[in-house]
Amino acid sequence: MKPEFKVISTLIKKESHVLDIGCSDGILMEYLKNEKKVNIRGIEISKSKVQNCIAKGLTVIEGNAENDLKQFPDNSFDYVVLSQTLQAFLNPENVIKELLRIGKQAIVTIPNFGYWKIRLHLLLKGTMPVTRTLPDEWYNTPNIHLCTIKDFVFFSKKKKFKLSKSLAMRSNKVSYINNVNLNMKNLSTNLGIFLIEK
Amino acid sequence: MFFFLSIRLSALIMNIKDKIKTIIVEKPLKLDCGQIINNFPLAYETYGSLNKKKDNAILVCHALTGDQFATGLNPITKKDGWWSYAVGPNKSIDTNKYFIICANVIGGCMGSFGPSHINPETKKVYGTDFPVITINDIVNAQVNLLDHFGIKKLFSVVGGSMGGMQVLQFVSNFPEKTKTAVPIACTSSHSAQNIAFNELGRQAIAADHNWSDGKYSSNNSVPDKGLAVARMAAHITYLSKKGLQEKFGRKLQERDDLKFGFDADFQIESYLRYQGSVFVDRFDANSYLYITRAMDYFDLVKQFNGNLSNAFKNTKAKFFIMSFTSDWLYPTQENKDIVIALNAIGIDVGFVEIESDKGHDSFLLEVPDFLKALKNFLDKSYLGN
Numbered sequence: 029m030k031p032e033f034k035v036i037s038t039l040i041k042k043e044s045h046v047l048d049i050g051c052s053d054g055i056l057m058e059y060l061k062n063e064k065k066v067n068i069r070g071i072e073i074s075k076s077k078v079q080n081c082i083a084k085g086l087t088v089i090e091g092n093a094e095n096d097l098k099q100f101p102d103n104s105f106d107y108v109v110l111s112q113t114l115q116a117f118l119n120p121e122n123v124i125k126e127l128l129r130i131g132k133q134a135i136v137t138i139p140n141f142g143y144w145k146i147r148l149h150l151l152l153k154g155t156m157p158v159t160r161t162l163p164d165e166w167y168n169t170p171n172i173h174l175c176t177i178k179d180f181v182f183f184s185k186k187k188k189f190k191l192s193k194s195l196a197m198r199s200n201k202v203s204y205i206n207n208v209n210l211n212m213k214n215l216s217t218n219l220g221i222f223l224i225e226k
Numbered sequence: 227m228f229f230f231l232s233i234r235l236s237a238l239i240m241n242i243k244d245k246i247k248t249i250i251v252e253k254p255l256k257l258d259c260g261q262i263i264n265n266f267p268l269a270y271e272t273y274g275s276l277n278k279k280k281d282n283a284i285l286v287c288h289a290l291t292g293d294q295f296a297t298g299l300n301p302i303t304k305k306d307g308w309w310s311y312a313v314g315p316n317k318s319i320d321t322n323k324y325f326i327i328c329a330n331v332i333g334g335c336m337g338s339f340g341p342s343h344i345n346p347e348t349k350k351v352y353g354t355d356f357p358v359i360t361i362n363d364i365v366n367a368q369v370n371l372l373d374h375f376g377i378k379k380l381f382s383v384v385g386g387s388m389g390g391m392q393v394l395q396f397v398s399n400f401p402e403k404t405k406t407a408v409p410i411a412c413t414s415s416h417s418a419q420n421i422a423f424n425e426l427g428r429q430a431i432a433a434d435h436n437w438s439d440g441k442y443s444s445n446n447s448v449p450d451k452g453l454a455v456a457r458m459a460a461h462i463t464y465l466s467k468k469g470l471q472e473k474f475g476r477k478l479q480e481r482d483d484l485k486f487g488f489d490a491d492f493q494i495e496s497y498l499r500y501q502g503s504v505f506v507d508r509f510d511a512n513s514y515l516y517i518t519r520a521m522d523y524f525d526l527v528k529q530f531n532g533n534l535s536n537a538f539k540n541t542k543a544k545f546f547i548m549s550f551t552s553d554w555l556y557p558t559q560e561n562k563d564i565v566i567a568l569n570a571i572g573i574d575v576g577f578v579e580i581e582s583d584k585g586h587d588s589f590l591l592e593v594p595d596f597l598k599a600l601k602n603f604l605d606k607s608y609l610g611n
Contacts, residue, residue: 069574075578075579075580075581075595078578079578079595079598079599079602082546082576082578082599082602082603082606083598083602083606084606085602085606085607085609085610086576087544087574087575087576088576088577088578089565089569089575089576089577090577090578090579091577099565099566099569099570100569100570101570101571101572104569104572
């Protein structure tokens with residue numbers, strides 16, 4: 029289980045209605061079902077992963093968040109979760125809009141491209157960084173819209189959505205991000221977790 | 227030849243009486259065409275056993291040419307039931323766990339009220355005097371089996387193709403009578419292409435002079451040529467181009483070279499002719515007309531004034547929908563439209579498109595990913611009871 033799942037769980041109220049976008053093998057779904065007794069659905073693009081979810085008794089739709097969120101009415105979920113996939117979309121701006129349309133709140137986590145190890149990799153080696161959270165080479169990475177924690181915070185201001193909670197994570201350590209420590213968190217942590225709303 | 231045929235037919239009828247279970251539906255049923263029917267037979271078969279709580283029943287709905295003999299040996303045709311891959315002990319629809327009910331649709335020819343029955347008023351076979359029936363009528367007839375077995379709520383209603391349409395109609399008509407619903411490779415509204423193919427089949431039957439406007443039962447001859455052609459054409463639509471190419475290609479039938487004639491040179495020709503010829507032994511031409519018509523009239527979207535979601539607004543049933551990559555008759559998008567309509571009103575629905583080269587027929591064949599998903603959905607949903 030990804031360490032961030034525990035953090036995501038703390039952001040979610042009991043017995044709420046949740047959509048997990050890109051739910052993979054349904055590990056977060058199962059965890060939230062057990063921990064928070066949520067009513068949870070998933071969308072997943074890979075057929076074999078959808079099969080794995082069905083085998084666990086989870087309700088999952090094979091589909092692509094870029095096209096298949098349209099079918100959900102406004103505010104149909106209390107939370108929409110997007111764990112480390114925003115950077116893989118063709119149009120992340122549109123995806124965020126859709127998340128905030130169908131969810132009262134959304135939880136978005138992003139691999140932080142501003143993390144010092146990534147910066148150092150590019151600075152010293154001069155090649156595209158390959159790390160544990162971003163393990164692909166430049167030519168085969170699905171991550172076409174990478175950003176930093178700072179980018180995401182600026183993005184929220186520009187697009188006028190609210191960051192209700194901003195958390196940074198490294199290893200298993202979680203801390204709050206605020207205006208004062210933004211530059212520091214952007215350098216010292218490799219994952220941003222945001223609870224956002226309109 | 228005629229003599230032979232009539233012996234064969236009467237032998238068949240005797241057989242049918244022995245081996246077919248029926249209930250007589252006394253309650254009047256108002257059909258969509260306006261006619262009211264009552265005291266009509268509904269033929270069915272069951273597999274597995276009903277538990278004490280009566281909460282393990284699954285209604286399986288058959289497709290166009292299916293019947294109530296979903297699995298095991300069909301006592302009439304002496305062949306495996308049409309869904310033997312999916313229904314049986316430890317299979318996807320597990321007869322060790324569930325009580326499976328499968329009914330022959332009205333309009334059919336395996337014992338349920340259909341055009342080959344005698345009209346009590348005229349004392350003659352109905353033929354085309356039989357009322358035109360719809361998927362709605364089929365489902366409204368079938369629900370009587372639940373009362374017969376004292377089942378208040380099914381655990382599931384499952385079916386592919388026309389069986390899937392019945393699943394959708396069933397949940398719409400009886401929103402509280404099932405816990406789960408599994409429509410497979412189907413549509414909520416029969417497309418122009420589907421109607422076109424059905425019309426081709428009907429015209430093939432009508433073009434056979436033995437059909438005699440549907441009154442062939444008194445002629446000692448049946449329109450089996452027309453029905454065979456209808457089956458051949460339909461059979462092509464159940465397969466995929468890739469599947470056909472891989473199985474048959476341009477392979478020749480028991481010959482080294484082309485014969486410059488119109489015999490079956492190619493294996494695909496021989497295969498289709500065979501499919502046509504075995505079909506006429508087990509199926510009635512008028513039933514084929516009536517059931518294809520029922521499919522063509524199916525339009526749940528129109529029934530709910532253009533909003534499919536409204537068909538399901540009163541149900542709490544949990545849905546699981548599957549389609550197949552190579553199915554061009556009931557393509558994935560038409561199945562997804564149902565998913566979209568269900569999501570729009572917050573109904574619990576899962577969906578997966580199964581990878582298969584076997585075309586629309588995939589749901590009847592050994593497609594492991596499909597059989598696995600069906601089993602997992604049912605078994606996990608049953609556990610969650």
